[in-house]
Amino acid sequence: MPMEHVDGQDKGKVVLYALSTCGWCKKTRMLLEDLEAEYDYIYVDLLKGNERAEVIEDLKKWNPRLSFPTIVLNDEECIVGFDEDKVRENLE
Template sequence: MEEIKMQKTEGSRKAPFKLTLYSLSTCGFCRRAKKFLEENGFPFDWLDVDTLDKETRTVLKDELKSRFSVKVGFPFLAIEHDSGKLQALVGFIERDWEDILL
């Protein structure tokens, strides 16, 4: 299994949560999700899952499914609140992302 190296995008917004975006390099919805986070000033880590080898992809998807108790699809935004609460947004529906993040 290969080592997973997350990319980092800096942002000006202070938020009570940590954001990690799992996306696919060829996905238009994933690009829109990344652009939404950037335009709204959120710092976030991100990873194009399709650039990983098959074994690593499978392990990562299983971990996300187990940790967040949701079906994994892309984009997948993992939200770790400072309080310890875990939340995930699967797919990109801008209105839902606005309601939760803004």
């Protein structure tokens, strides 16, 4: 998957599925950066063809509604939508 990486403190594996045009996705990225978390993100709307289909299939396992933002933590837990309290609880 074509992920973008953001350096920070290792707080476990953090993957953000987002849309490049989504204000809540941007707020989520800003929150992750405020928490100085290392994370990977992918803008699903910028993908094409097979790559996009593959990422959407992967995302469906975590969030069948395919809403954004979706954060997957350590391949175990999923936070759907902008949920500052839940993100802080898991990463602080």
